[in-house]
Amino acid sequence: MNRFFVDRKNIIGDQKLIVLDDPEDVKHIIKVLRLAEEDILEVCDGEKGIYIGEILSLSKTKIELKILEKFLSDTEPPIEVTLFQGMPKGTKMEIIIQKCTELGIHSIIPLNTARTVVQLKDKKDEVKKIERWQKIAEEAAKQSKRGVIPQIGLPINFSQLRDVLPLFDLVIIPYEKETVLGLKTLLKEQMSPKKIAVIIGPEGGFEETEIEIAKELGSMSISLGKRILRTETAGFVVLSTLMYELGDLGGI
Template sequence: MHRFFVNEKNILGEEQKIIIDDKEDVKHIGKVLRLSQEDRIEICDGQNIDYIGEIISLTKSEIIVNILERRLSKTEPLVNITLFQGIPKSAKMDMIIQKCTELGIKRIVPVVTERTIVQLKDEKAETKKIERWQKVADAAAKQCKRGRIPTIAYPISFEEMLNEIATYDLRMIPYEQEENRGIKGLLKNNGDYKSVAIIIGPEGGFEKDEIIAAQGKGALSVTLGPRILRTETAGFVALSILMYEMGDLGGI
């Protein structure tokens, strides 16, 4: 069943109707998928609630759907995980966002570090890039039937990140010089976590002083194995291990 996201204001509870008015979705439903009256679709409000609905009318500007069923989404992990990602070059961020969205990330925060090569020229260029990244997250969330769309934050400095991670129950930073502590052992020796921050460097990794600063804020360095992973790989490998060990991937 095809799945779409709508804003909560588009869900008319008393009338048991949902209005889809996003131009791209309207076009996709009517022109690409060629759906029509009485066809059923799945709709999510982006707040972990799913709806099964039946199309009752289609126009060029909106589609009205009759609500048949309302239920809690079963695709969201119990732990809230944020990826603090050192901004990489080219389209690597697109893949990072897409794959982490599929795996259940809640939020992705681009971080400017000492080795960050990419420089956002001005506020307009920054906003444009964030909007594009958010669209990547939207599409991935739709494809993998997420109950929430991950938020792509505006870039922050490494120092701002250090202040922000203090609010998380667990802060981990994969580091190639860490040899003894893995994610499995880290979770085994500690209690339950409701929020986790994963901190990944850009190409070339973090400077030593950045690792020390993060550790000073309570970030625990972990190994991802004997091989050096690229920045576009490390984040979703760490996320995959974390999700598996917490019982979200492949059962308990």
Template sequence: MHRFFVTSDQIDLIQKQIVIKDEDVKHISKVLRLKEEDIVEICDGVNNEYVCKIESINKNDVLLSIIDNRKSAKESPIEVVLYQGIPKSTKMDLIIQKTTELGITEIIPVDMERTIVQFNNDKDKEKKVDRWQKIALEAAKQSKRGIVPSIHLPLSFKEAIEHSKENELNIMPYENQDDKGFKSIICSLSEEAKLSIKKVGIWIGPEGGFDEGEVTQAIENQIYPITLGPRILRTETAGFTILSLVMYELGDLGGA
């Protein structure tokens, strides 16, 4: 069943109707070639799902009637925030796409000491984040997420540390850490402590890795450096590797 996201103002629960607008109209009519009476799945981005029937399709909108509604069962019980050192080129596109598929909740681009990418001004930042948010939306549709992960405007390392204080656990894969991995951290926790973890922060450096001063600041703020093993991972693969481990140990990856 094809899935689309809408905002709350497009949903009329009294009339039991939903109106789809903008780019999805063309996608429904021209690309997917859906027609009246076809059934689609709609999500409001805050974990509510609606099974709907297409009533009419025109140039500007698609009118749907709500057949059934329910809470989404697609979201993990744990929230995960990715603090990603801003990478070069289109690497961020891949990072956003794959971490969205795996269940990330928020992605925060972080300007670190070894970040090469520079934004011209605030408008340039906003334009880039808008593009990244669209990538998250498309990945959320494909993976049938109940929410669309939020892509933040870039933060400084200090600002990101302050943000991370909302998390119960923060981990930082670091190439010079060779005696403690994610498994050892999890094994050191009691079952009660594991269950109390509702939000995890994952810290990933840019192409050049973390500056030693950043690692020191991280440790001072209860962000734990860990090893991912003997091989060095690229910035665009490290994030969804550790996210997979977190979702397996604390979330819902792998089932019951």
């Protein structure tokens, strides 16, 4: 069954009614799926609430559904992982967002570091990029049956990590020069962290001073093995391992 996301304001509980008015969703339902009155859709409110609805009416601007059933999503992992991703070149960020959404990421924040090559031109360009990335996260959330849409934050500078890292139970920063602590060992030593931050560098990696600053802020510098991983691969590896060890990847 196809899943669509709506804002909570579009769910009129006392009338048992849902209004889908996103132009792309309306077009997709009518033109691509070719659904009609009395067909059934699955709708998510982005807060783990799932609704099964029967189409009452369709127009070019909106689709109205009668709520038949409501329940809570069981597809969200028990941990919240935020990825601070060093800004990569090309379309790599889009791939990172798509795949991390499928794996259960909670949020992704683009990170400017000393070796970041990609720079968004101005505030307008920044907002445009975030809107596109957020849409990619939404589409991936639909496809993977997520109960929430991961939020893509505005880019921050490395120095701003001082303000946000204290909010997490565990902060992980993979570093190719780390030779002592591995991710496997680290997770064995942790007492069930619920809010986890993962910091990934850009193509050129981190400068040593950035690693030292991260450690001062409580980050755990880890090795991901003897091979050097690309920036678009490292986040997947850490997130997959976290979801397997602490989340729900792999089932019961």
